[in-house]
């Protein structure tokens with residue numbers, strides 16, 4: 524399957540499952556991810572594919588995701604045990620690999636951590652993580668939007684640090700997943716202090 528056929532097949536999968544709204548969201552994320560690719564010398568094709576696939580697990584219910592994770596013997600984070608929806612990033616990666624035969628580690632990695640980021644995240648992980656946050660899929664615009672977009676054009680690392688700090692500062696996370704705590708500590712050690720540190724992981 525070439526890239527155009529793969530994109531077509533991904534789009535059809537959303538449509539076959541009546542996920543028009545999610546398709547619109549992932550297409551917006553893809554547009555933003557391609558913009559970030561151009562800004563940061565990444566492959567636009569990898570960014571586009573990762574963005575289109577990042578929420579593909581929407582074709583399953585959270586309970587089905589949980590059952591699949593159990594079946595595969597995946598080690599679960601307490602946050603995933605409590606909120607099965609948090610598994611959607613890891614299940615999207617499984618679907619990308621198994622249903623769409625994606626093998627590129629940059630694409631698979633970026634899909635897998637698009638909600639929480641992770642320790643030692645690479646540039647594709649950061650680009651898709653930020654593209655997803657900039658392409659807000661709820662009503663209105665989040666208060667951090669302008670700052671996040673501005674930072675993202677300059678430094679993906681600073682944008683990730685800013686976004687994650689904001690989440691912890693405003694206690695916006697339902698239950699912080701280990702990966703986002705590790706991502707925060709990792710970024711904190713490499714990004715010069717730009718935002719306050721109240722209430723975040725030690």
Ligand SMILES: [Fe+2]
Nearest residue numbers: 577578637638
């Ligand atoms: Fe997502």
Ligand SMILES: [Fe+2]
Nearest residue numbers: 548577578655
């Ligand atoms: Fe998303």
